[in-house]
Amino acid sequence: MDRRHLLRAAGGVVLAGILPGAADAAVCRIFPPDGRIDFLALRHDRTIGYHRIRFARRRGDFVVRTDIEMSVGPAGARVFALKHHAEEAWRGGWLHAVVSDTQVDERLYRVRAERRDGIFQGVVNGTGFTVSGYIIPSSLWNHDTVFSESLFDTIDARVKLVRARRLGAERVVAGGRRVEAEHFGLRGEIPRELWYDRDCRLVRAGFIARDGSRVVLEAI
Numbered sequence: 554m555d556r557r558h559l560l561r562a563a564g565g566v567v568l569a570g571i572l573p574g575a576a577d578a579a580v581c582r583i584f585p586p587d588g589r590i591d592f593l594a595l596r597h598d599r600t601i602g603y604h605r606i607r608f609a610r611r612r613g614d615f616v617v618r619t620d621i622e623m624s625v626g627p628a629g630a631r632v633f634a635l636k637h638h639a640e641e642a643w644r645g646g647w648l649h650a651v652v653s654d655t656q657v658d659e660r661l662y663r664v665r666a667e668r669r670d671g672i673f674q675g676v677v678n679g680t681g682f683t684v685s686g687y688i689i690p691s692s693l694w695n696h697d698t699v700f701s702e703s704l705f706d707t708i709d710a711r712v713k714l715v716r717a718r719r720l721g722a723e724r725v726v727a728g729g730r731r732v733e734a735e736h737f738g739l740r741g742e743i744p745r746e747l748w749y750d751r752d753c754r755l756v757r758a759g760f761i762a763r764d765g766s767r768v769v770l771e772a773i
Contacts, residue, residue: 581696581753584608584615584643590694590755592770594623596762601625602635604770606694606755615643619692619707625762632764634658639707641690648673648688648705655708664710677710684712691743696753699737706743713742723748727756727772 585608592604602623609616617640624634639653647668655662666675666682674683689701691713698704699717706713720736725748727734734748734756746759758770 583646583697585694585752585754591773592758593773594621595769595771596625596766601768604758606692608694611642613644614649617641617643617692617694619694623768625764625766631658632766633762637708639664639692641692641707644668648690651675651690651705651707651710653707657708662709664707666710675710682710693745693747693758694755696749696755699739699747699749704743715739715741715743717747725757729773732756 587609589608590606593600594602594604602621604623605618605620607618607620609618619637619639619641621635621637625632626634634656636656637653638655639651641648642650650667651664652666653662653664655664662678664675664677666673666684668674672683672685673688674681676682684705688705689695689697689703691704691706691708699719702716703712703714705711716739718738718740720738723734723736724731725734726732727750732750734750737747737749739745739747744760746757747755748757750756756772760768762768
C-alpha cells in the first residue's frame with residue numbers, strides 16, 4: 554500500500570472529527586481533481602496581486618503549479634514584493650520533485666529538487682540539501698498541512714517547524730458566495746490563517762506582511 558492509500562485510510566477517521574460534514578474518508582480526497590483555485594490578494598480591502606494553484610495528472614504524476622505575484626508600494630519604495638512560480642510532482646503518494654523560482658523584494662531563490670533512491674535532494678541557489686521522511690510543502694493546498702509539524706518551504710528549500718490550532722467552523726466568502734469552512738491557525742516559522750471547505754479545499758488564507766499589515770487570499 555503506497556503513502557496515498559495509507560493517508561486515505563487514516564485521514565478519513567481524523568478529518569471526520571474536525572471538518573464540517575466530514576462523514577467518511579471519501580469526503581476529503583488526498584489529491585483533488587484536475588482544476589484550479591484562483592485567489593485575489595487583498596490588503597486593506599484593496600487588490601495587491603494574485604495567488605493561483607493548478608492541479609493536473611501528467612504521465613502518472615499528480616502535478617501542482619503555483620503562481621503568486623503581489624506587491625505594495627511603487628518601484629523604489631516598495632513595502633514588500635513577491636513573485637513565486639513553483640511546480641510540485643507527486644508520485645505514489647510522495648512528493649517526488651519541486652522546481653521553483655522566487656523573488657522576494659530584491660532577493661532571488663532558485664530551487665531544484667527530486668527524490669532519488671528514496672531521498673529527497675536538490676539545490677537552492679547552488680547549495681545542496683537533503684530532506685528525509687514524508688514531506689508536506691508550504692503551498693498550503695494540501696489539507697495535511699494542518700496535521701504536520703514541519704513544512705518544506707518551496708521558496709528557500711528549508712524545513713520549517715509549524716503547529717496548527719483548530720479555531721472552529723466559519724462562513725467565509727469564496728467564489729462570490731459564502732461557504733462553510735474550518736478555520737486553522739498555523740503558528741511557528743510559517744504563520745498563516747487557513748480555511749478549508751467541506752471537501753478539504755483551501756478557500757481562504759491570511760498572513761501578516763513585513764510592514765505589519767494583514768494580507769488575505771480570497772478565492773474567486
